[in-house]
Amino acid sequence: MIYLDNAASTPIHKLVLEEMEPFLKEQFGNPSSIHRYGRKARKAIEKARNQIANLINANPSEIFFTSGGTESNNTALFGVGRQRPESKIITTSIEHDAILEPCKELEKEGFDIFYLPVDKYGLVNPLDLETHLTENTSLVSIMFANNEVGTIEPIFNLAQICKEKNIIFHTDAVQAVGKIPIDVKKLGVDMLSISSHKINGPKGIGALYVKKGISLNPVIFGGGQENGLRSGTENVANIVGFGKACELSKIDFLENSSKMQELSNYLSKKIINEIPHVTLNGHPELRLPNNLHFTFLGVNGEDLLIKLDECGIAASTGSACSVHIQKASHVLQAMGFSHEQISGSLRISLGIFNNLEEMNQTVEILKNVVKELRSVSPLKEKYSF
Numbered sequence: 001m002i003y004l005d006n007a008a009s010t011p012i013h014k015l016v017l018e019e020m021e022p023f024l025k026e027q028f029g030n031p032s033s034i035h036r037y038g039r040k041a042r043k044a045i046e047k048a049r050n051q052i053a054n055l056i057n058a059n060p061s062e063i064f065f066t067s068g069g070t071e072s073n074n075t076a077l078f079g080v081g082r083q084r085p086e087s088k089i090i091t092t093s094i095e096h097d098a099i100l101e102p103c104k105e106l107e108k109e110g111f112d113i114f115y116l117p118v119d120k121y122g123l124v125n126p127l128d129l130e131t132h133l134t135e136n137t138s139l140v141s142i143m144f145a146n147n148e149v150g151t152i153e154p155i156f157n158l159a160q161i162c163k164e165k166n167i168i169f170h171t172d173a174v175q176a177v178g179k180i181p182i183d184v185k186k187l188g189v190d191m192l193s194i195s196s197h198k199i200n201g202p203k204g205i206g207a208l209y210v211k212k213g214i215s216l217n218p219v220i221f222g223g224g225q226e227n228g229l230r231s232g233t234e235n236v237a238n239i240v241g242f243g244k245a246c247e248l249s250k251i252d253f254l255e256n257s258s259k260m261q262e263l264s265n266y267l268s269k270k271i272i273n274e275i276p277h278v279t280l281n282g283h284p285e286l287r288l289p290n291n292l293h294f295t296f297l298g299v300n301g302e303d304l305l306i307k308l309d310e311c312g313i314a315a316s317t318g319s320a321c322s323v324h325i326q327k328a329s330h331v332l333q334a335m336g337f338s339h340e341q342i343s344g345s346l347r348i349s350l351g352i353f354n355n356l357e358e359m360n361q362t363v364e365i366l367k368n369v370v371k372e373l374r375s376v377s378p379l380k381e382k383y384s385f
Contacts, residue, residue, distance in 0.1 A: 002358045004315045006198075007147055007175060007291060007349035012241070013200040019244040020202065023237035031234050032223065041236045048243025055246040056192065057183040058209050064226045065239055068206035069174040070098040071219075072193035073141075075208055075230070076170040077102045079216030080139045080191075086110040087138035090129065093334035094118050095143055099172055100330075112136070121283040122151035122335050130161050140169050144176035144192075148331045148347060149282030150291025152180065159188040168214060174198055174206075178249040179257065179288050190214050196238065200352065201245030205238035256352045261289035263350050267359045268292050275367055277383045281332070281345070290350040295337075298383030299344045299373045307369045313362060316347045 003011070023044060029037025031045055046060070053060040066072045077099065081089055089106060091099055093115045103113045116128050124142060133140075140162050145152045155171055162169040170191035173182060178199035184192055192209040196202055210216060210229075222231030249256070272278055277297040296304060301317040308315055317329070332342045348362075374383050 002313045002354075002362060004313060004348045004350065004354070004358075004362065006351035006354075007150075007347065008316055009197045009203065010200045010351050011353060012202055013245060013248055015248060016201055016241045016244045020237045020241040023240050027236075031236060032225070041234075044236060044240050045234055048239045048246075051243035051247045052194070052207055055182075055250045056177065056194075056209060057185050059212065062184075062209055062212055064208045064210060064229050065234060065242075066206045066208055066230055067204055067235075068197070069096075069172065069193050069195035070206075071230075072195070072206050072208040073098040073170075073172055074102050075216065075219050076191045076193065077106065077139065077141060078219050079229075080168050080170070080214075081106050081111060082109075082217050083215070084138040086112070088112040088114060088134055088136045090114045090116060090132060090137060090140045090142075092116045092118060092124055092142055094122055094146055094148075094331045095141070096147055096172060096174070099141055099143070116142070118334055120335055121286075122146050122149050122331065123283060123286070124153050124158065126154055126157045126161055129158055133161070133165055133167060137165075137167050140167055142169075142171055144171045144173035144182070145180070145288050145291075146282070146331060147175045148329060149293040149335070150175075150288040150349075151283045152176070152286045152288065155189065156187050159190075162190075163188055175288060175291075178246075178253070179260070179290055181253075184209055184211070196242035196245055199245050199249050202238045202241040205235055205242045207242070252352070257289050260350050260352070260354075263354055263356065263359055264289060264292055266356065267348070267350075267362065270359070270363045271366060274363060275370055279341075281335075281337075292348045292350075294346050294348070295341045296344045296346060296370055297340065298377050298379040299370055300377075301343060301345050303373055304344075304346055304369065307373065308365065311365045311369060313365055316349075317345055 027040055029041045031041035049060045049063045053063050089111055107113045114132055116124050118124055142153055142158055144155055159169045168190045171189050172193045174193055174195040177194045190211045195206040218229050220231050225231050279295045281293040328342050
């Protein structure tokens with residue numbers, strides 16, 4: 001298999017597994033216990049907190065562990081929003097469901113949720129944000145980079161606009177961390193969500209960066225772990241793995257980022273040059289180095305995925321987190337795509353373990369599969385090779 005769905009999840013790095021193993025075996029203590037087993041677990045957690053903070057230039061005390069990006073996003077939205085009932089929350093029309101679904105719940109509670117539009121590339125206009133901020137706005141949440149098309153938003157500008165009006169700014173950086181440089185101090189963001197399994201760490205663990213001075217109401221109650229923000233016995237092994245993944249991501253950042261960018265550029269150019277009626281979606285320059293989102297006109301995306309899987313390639317049509325809910329991409333709809341363009345979409349997302357040989361094999365397989373599917377399409381006369 002050629003794995004090209006790294007935006008959905010990444011393989012665990014072998015060094016991450018090695019770091020986790022002792023905490024799955026002999027170091028099984030509860031980190032809240034005061035005996036030696038507990039102290040070792042607590043020490044490991046704090047080491048990981050430092051590793052994660054180091055990746056985004058935060059203070060360790062500003063890192064709070066969660067079960068993943070979804071919980072981090074929920075904590076940010078509910079934790080701030082419910083401090084000011086029925087206030088205004090601004091987000092965008094292309095957010096991940098981990099933002100959109102909590103916003104729907106808050107709307108039921110009486111909150112005024114406003115969804116900023118995007119242009120044909122998926123970019124938010126900072127002037128639009130400035131126009132819609134009011135005295136009643138409690139929170140702005142705008143993703144760092146889109147999970148489907150890879151477009152990177154102008155986070156620094158957006159955060160500065162909010163800072164000038166003393167409005168809390170959160171960004172879902174699940175797709176961006178480890179792919180592009182992120183410095184929370186320079187960006188001026190108040191909260192930022194991270195997920196381990198997007199950077200070659202284990203699933204089921206994530207973090208929320210909360211700038212010192214920002215107050216959040218807890219969403220999960222219990223024993224008061226994570227300074228009372230997120231109760232529940234810590235998932236020590238996964239936290240350790242998450243920390244190691246962040247450490248490796250920082251050490252190998254330049255090498256990994258440039259490698260993924262080179263492979264993406266190579267693959268994109270070959271696909272567009274060798275397969276007719278194909279477009280690259282998202283911003284041509286302001287995009288993640290590992291994300292490629294195409295439209296193959298005259299082809300159904302679901303059929304394309306199935307055929308690629310049969311030929312040994314794993315890719316996706318969009319967000320893997322809502323794969324069991326068959327619906328047209330809200331991201332592509334917000335970007336103004338037609339039904340035909342949305343139907344023929346394919347996301348290819350590279351990882352640190354992909355190589356040039358796989359890119360060449362992918363192009364050859366894609367050419368054959370697209371040609372086969374177009375030959376039986378009702379639009380075959382229009383889009384045949």
